Amino acid sequence: MALIVSRGADCRSYTVGRVLIRIEVGPLDTPCHVWQGTKLPSGYGHGSYQRRHFLAHRRAWEQAHGEIPAGHQIHHRCERRDCINPDHLELVTPTEHAARHPQGEAS
Numbered sequence: 001m002a003l004i005v006s007r008g009a010d011c012r013s014y015t016v017g018r019v020l021i022r023i024e025v026g027p028l029d030t031p032c033h034v035w036q037g038t039k040l041p042s043g044y045g046h047g048s049y050q051r052r053h054f055l056a057h058r059r060a061w062e063q064a065h066g067e068i069p070a071g072h073q074i075h076h077r078c079e080r081r082d083c084i085n086p087d088h089l090e091l092v093t094p095t096e097h098a099a100r101h102p103q104g105e106a107s
């Protein structure tokens with residue numbers, strides 16, 4: 001099990017699936033829960049558990065809501081790819097997701 005223990009007052013432990021991670025909790029006006037583990041070159045939080053790799057924000061959404069239906073994506077309302085706050089994550093279809101990002105790259 002990946003285990004990253006909270007070390008500071010601005011952090012707390014958080015489970016993503018069965019993986020306990022350490023996240024920072026930002027100031028109240030920036031409530032993003034920023035993944036502190038490995039990040040992909042694309043900026044998404046990334047982890048592995050028993051040799052199975054996962055995207056942190058997808059696991060965070062699943063922890064809050066259950067399994068992501070096939071063919072769906074998770075949109076970051078806050079546009080921070082490394083944020084795993086379930087309140088900032090939205091389940092969307094690829095079509096809906098493209099509509100959320102009329103100009104920029106998906107996040």
Ligand SMILES: [Zn+2]
Pocket residue numbers: 031032033078079080083084085088
């Ligand atoms: Zn966020």
Ligand SMILES: [Zn+2]
Pocket residue numbers: 074075076077097100101106107
């Ligand atoms: Zn998005």
